[in-house]
Amino acid sequence: MKTIEKQNIQHEFKEKMDYDELLNCMRCGFCLPSCPTYIESGKDEAHSPRGRIAMMKAVVDGDLEPDEDVKRSLDLCLGCRACEPVCPSGVKYGHLLEQARDIIYQNKKQSIPEKTVRHLVFDQLFPHQKRMIGFTSLVGFYQRSGLQKLARNTGAMKILPANLQAMEKVLPAIPKKKEMKNRTRHIPAFAEKKKKVAFFAGCLMDTVFLSTNDSTTKLLQHAGCEIVVPDTQGCCGALHGHSGERNKAKKMAKKNIQAFEESEVDYIITNAGGCGAFLVDYGHLLNDDPYWAERAAAFSEKIKDISSILIELEFHKLDLQVDEQIVTYQDSCHLKNGQKTFMEPRQLLQSIKGVTYVEMQDASRCCGSAGIYNIVESEMSMQILDYKMEQTKKTKAKTIVTANPGCLLQMKLGIDREGLREEMEAVHIVDFLLRALEKN
Structure with missing residues (x-):
C-alpha cells in the first residue's frame, strides 16, 4: 500500500472503528478452537479472531501500520462468526470485521481489473433483480442449448480457473427467464390460516434456486400461512456488507425495508442462512441513521427462518x-x-419417517463457502471443505441437508471432489421436507 493510503486507513480506523467493542476482547482464546482459518493455517495467531481484533486495535492505537499483512489477514477470514457464541465477553466480531474491511476497501486503490469486477458485481448486477434474471437466464440457455455439453466435451472449460470449472459442474438447472419473471405475489394458505407472512425471495434464491423458493412457499401454505411476496424487494446486501461496501449495503437495506413495511405481516420468512443473518442485522447496519434506525429495528425483529416457523x-x-x-x-x-x-x-429432519439422523462431527464448522470466498480464496476454502467431507463420510449418510445456497453448492462440490455422486446427495432442507410431504 502507498503511504497516503495507509494514513487514510489509519485515520478512519480511529474515527470509525468501535473501540469499546475492540476493548471487549479479553484475549482469552476461547475463540481459537472454533476458528477454521486459525486451525487450517497451522494455528497462526494472525488468522484467529483474537489476533485480528488485536491487529485492528493496534492500527487504531497507531502501533501497527495497516499494511498488506493486515489486509490479508482480514481477507482470509470467512466471516462465519463461529467465534461469537463461544466468546465470554460477547464480542460482536462480525461487526468489527465489516467495519475494518469497509475502511480498507474504500481507501485502498484497486487495480483496474479488480475495480472493474467489483463495479460489475456490486453496482451493476446484484442490486438489480431484472439484470440478475437476465444474467442467470443466459446461464440457463448455456445449459439447455447444448453449449454446456460442447464446452465440456471439447475441453473449452479449461480456459477457466480450476475453481470456476468445479463450480460450473455443480450449478443447478437454471429456470427459463419467463419462469423467473412471472412470480405470484400473493399466495393463500392451503388450509386454515394461522399466520400471514411475507417471503424474502432474495436475488440468487429467486433465480438460480427458484425451485427451492417454490418449495418454501408450498411448505408455508401447508403450514397454514398466507404469503405476501413484495415485488419491490431486492438483494439483501450481504455480499456488499461483507466485502467492504457498507454504504451500498445500506442503500439496499433501505429499499427492502420500504418494500416490506406495508405488508402488515406477522413474520418475514427467509430460507437462506446468509441472507437471514444480514437481514437480522439491518437494525445495527442503520443504527446511526435517525430516520431509518427505528424502521430497520422493526424490520429485523420480524425476520424468521423457514425452519423456525415450521x-x-x-x-x-x-x-x-x-x-x-x-x-x-x-x-x-x-x-x-x-x-x-x-x-x-x-x-x-428427525420427525421424518424413514430418516435415521446422524449428527456430523463439527457440523457447525464452516464448510468454506462463505459467499464468494470459495472463489476468491479457493485454496483455504478447499482445505476447509476437505475436513468437512471427512466428517461427512464418517456419518455414512446418503443425504446431506443444509439451509443456505452457498453451503449447498459447496457440499455438492465436496461430493463431486470425493467421487461420491452415486452414493450421496446434498439437498436444501425445504426441498427435502417437500419431498417427504409429497411422498404419500
Missing part, C-alpha cells in the same frame, strides 16, 4: 416420509451464529 406451526407433526436412509445436517454458519437457529432444522 416448528412453531407444528408442521413436523404432519405425515412426513422418505425412503429409509441416513441423513446428516451441515449448519449454515449464519443461520446458527447470526440468527441463532440451531435445533429447529434437526427437529424437522
Whole structure:
C-alpha cells in the first residue's frame, strides 16, 4: 500500500472503528478452537479472531501500520462468526470485521481489473433483480442449448480457473427467464390460516434456486400461512456488507425495508442462512441513521427462518416420509451464529419417517463457502471443505441437508471432489421436507 493510503486507513480506523467493542476482547482464546482459518493455517495467531481484533486495535492505537499483512489477514477470514457464541465477553466480531474491511476497501486503490469486477458485481448486477434474471437466464440457455455439453466435451472449460470449472459442474438447472419473471405475489394458505407472512425471495434464491423458493412457499401454505411476496424487494446486501461496501449495503437495506413495511405481516420468512443473518442485522447496519434506525429495528425483529416457523406451526407433526436412509445436517454458519437457529432444522429432519439422523462431527464448522470466498480464496476454502467431507463420510449418510445456497453448492462440490455422486446427495432442507410431504 502507498503511504497516503495507509494514513487514510489509519485515520478512519480511529474515527470509525468501535473501540469499546475492540476493548471487549479479553484475549482469552476461547475463540481459537472454533476458528477454521486459525486451525487450517497451522494455528497462526494472525488468522484467529483474537489476533485480528488485536491487529485492528493496534492500527487504531497507531502501533501497527495497516499494511498488506493486515489486509490479508482480514481477507482470509470467512466471516462465519463461529467465534461469537463461544466468546465470554460477547464480542460482536462480525461487526468489527465489516467495519475494518469497509475502511480498507474504500481507501485502498484497486487495480483496474479488480475495480472493474467489483463495479460489475456490486453496482451493476446484484442490486438489480431484472439484470440478475437476465444474467442467470443466459446461464440457463448455456445449459439447455447444448453449449454446456460442447464446452465440456471439447475441453473449452479449461480456459477457466480450476475453481470456476468445479463450480460450473455443480450449478443447478437454471429456470427459463419467463419462469423467473412471472412470480405470484400473493399466495393463500392451503388450509386454515394461522399466520400471514411475507417471503424474502432474495436475488440468487429467486433465480438460480427458484425451485427451492417454490418449495418454501408450498411448505408455508401447508403450514397454514398466507404469503405476501413484495415485488419491490431486492438483494439483501450481504455480499456488499461483507466485502467492504457498507454504504451500498445500506442503500439496499433501505429499499427492502420500504418494500416490506406495508405488508402488515406477522413474520418475514427467509430460507437462506446468509441472507437471514444480514437481514437480522439491518437494525445495527442503520443504527446511526435517525430516520431509518427505528424502521430497520422493526424490520429485523420480524425476520424468521423457514425452519423456525415450521416448528412453531407444528408442521413436523404432519405425515412426513422418505425412503429409509441416513441423513446428516451441515449448519449454515449464519443461520446458527447470526440468527441463532440451531435445533429447529434437526427437529424437522428427525420427525421424518424413514430418516435415521446422524449428527456430523463439527457440523457447525464452516464448510468454506462463505459467499464468494470459495472463489476468491479457493485454496483455504478447499482445505476447509476437505475436513468437512471427512466428517461427512464418517456419518455414512446418503443425504446431506443444509439451509443456505452457498453451503449447498459447496457440499455438492465436496461430493463431486470425493467421487461420491452415486452414493450421496446434498439437498436444501425445504426441498427435502417437500419431498417427504409429497411422498404419500
